[in-house]
Amino acid sequence: MSFPKVEGYIFTEKLGSGSYSTVYKAYTKIGARSTVAIKCIDKSRIKHSGAAVDNLVSEIRLMKSLSHPHIVHMKEFTWDSKNIYIIMEYCCGGDLSKYILRYGRVPEKQVLYFLQQLASALKFLREKGVAHMDLKPHNLLLHKGPDRKYVLKVGDFGFAQHLTSEQMRCIRGSPLYMAPEMIAGAYDARVDLWSTGVIMYECLFGRAPYSSSTIQELMEKVQKQAPIQIPANSSISPGCLDLLTRLLQHDPNKRISYEDFFSHEYLDLEHMPSKENYDKAVSLIKQAIELDCNGCLEAALRCYSESLRYLVPVVGVESDVMRRSALTAKLTRYMERAEEIKRHLKAQQQAQVSDRTNVTEEPQNEVRAPLAKRGSCCVVGTTSGNSYDFSGPPSNSDNNTSGHNGAHVSKEDTCPQEYIANYVNEQMQDKKVKVDKPRGLARFFGKPVPYLDKDNSVDDKKSEKIEDNTNDMCKIS
Known part of the structure; x- marks a missing residue:
């Protein structure tokens, strides 16, 4: 050749x-x-x-x-x-269409991972006044780094247009992913939201919603606005279903707006796993520990809580066993410390109320020493290379080691190892050992945690193909 x-x-x-x-x-x-x-x-x-x-x-x-x-x-x-x-x-991972063909249905957690990256690109394009107009899995390229994590990149801008106040009238794009209003001949940038919904649907269920044997059959479905069906036996979360149905509205005026899409609670674009957000988590943890050591418990609790929102997705996408175990141990420890502070502050409030009503009652919950004065797992380092990482444990050469701000910690009082083993075994699908789920994450956040709810790893390990059952359906109105 x-x-x-x-x-x-x-x-x-x-x-x-x-x-x-x-x-x-x-x-x-x-x-x-x-x-x-x-x-x-x-x-x-x-x-x-x-x-x-x-x-x-x-x-x-x-x-x-x-x-x-x-x-x-x-x-x-x-x-x-x-x-x-x-x-x-060069993107060495091929494109998203090949990925879907290889694995069949993509686990929801990984769909969210890809969707956040696509949404991040669309938000940037929106700020630049650009509409892609031809979003489809073939134009979403995947690059796989040495850490085996995929990075999605939007390519092929041959149909892209700078946004104007006038509606466009020529038909462009790929029919399977084309918004219904494009056939009518008058459309705007909201067509990219429809295409995003079709891509999301295909990832979750292994086929596009209007998959057809002929182009004529496809065009008839689009023109008639046939109801889009979701397998009744699908196990997607309520947040995922809500976003999907709002993207796949035939009427662009009923479709989710860009503003609502970027701020959707399920998408949670603000806390998506990235190097930048990992650095934010590290900075917040350092602030939390310093505030904790100085006795500023309310401010420390706010910093711990916000840092966990950045750190949870990072743990969820980590494919390396050792890094995941280290991250999990630290995440669990910070969550436990935040819970301790919450209980202590609540006890203080209850005591103050009791004092005002002349009822003397001792607080039931005592706050323990700050993390920086306890386990070595609270020491936070900086990232290296392309991986999310924390600094290694302090040296055991002395009886005491230094934590944050030089505070001394006892080497006997370290982070419980069972949390590391339990979470890593669960995430890596070690079926030989029965383990418990990490305690309290959903309770702590007050809502489901998408990246930790299910046992789906965002890496290149083999996934079993799931046969699509289209007999039992429910409809999107």
Whole structure:
């Protein structure tokens, strides 16, 4: 097979092709030989198509201006007498359509993980005044780092448009993921919300809601706005179902708005697992420990609670056993400390009420020493590389070790090891040992915790395919 030639790059394999272009894997000749993806657009195929030329110009212009962790980065572009070449970052995990085909139904926790990353990219595009217009699993690329965690990136901006006050009237995009109003010929940026709902549905149930054997059958379903059905035996959470049904509303005026989508409680975009949010958790933990040591218990409780909201998703997506066990131990310890402070503050309030009514009663709950004066698991470090990590345990060479602010802790008073073993065994599906779930997380937050509710790991381990049962259905109105 002959490859195109681009100065400075060596082509290695073909990754895929479309109507006007072919994508290849290549690497740089000089330096560290970094791997890239090169999209080759055949000039002879587009010279007579004004729409194709416009799409190409739009894609190049947009990709040059967009820089976001969940958008495919364009490094440069060039051309010769035959082709135009767009050189992009290489995503080694393929695309989301291949992922769904490989694993079948995707566990809800992992769907949430991907959905948060897609929503993060859409929020960025929204701020830039850009609508993608062709969201589908084929255009959502996956990159897998050395930590085996997937990162989703939005690509292929050939149909993207800068938003205007006028509604668009030409049909664009892929029919299976196309919003119903696009067929009518008048639509706006809300079509991306519908496409997001279709992608979410396909991940959860292994097929798109309007999957059809022919394009004619598909178009009839879309035009008639056939009710979208969800398997009655599905086990998705109420929050997931609420978001899905609000995305898949045929009438764009009844569909969830972008503002409500980005702020939806189930999506919880603010606390999505990321390097930035992990750093926030570390900073809040440090503040909490310092406030705890200084006796500012109400402020410490607020910092502990908020840090846990950032830390829980990080634990939920960690695929490395050792890092997960360390994170779980610390998460559990911080939660227990927050619960101690809550009980103590409540006892104080009750005592104050009793004093005002001339009833003397001793508080039933005493607050123990702050974490920084107890277990070594409270020592927080900084991240290294691409992994979420805490500093290692203090040295055991002395009888006492230093915790936060130099406070001394006893090496006998460490974090209970059964919490580490229980949670890690549960998350890694060790069926040989019966373990209990981590205590109190849902109770502490006052609501279900999506990343810890179910035993689904966000990594590349084998998943069993689940056969789709479409006989028993319930309908989205």
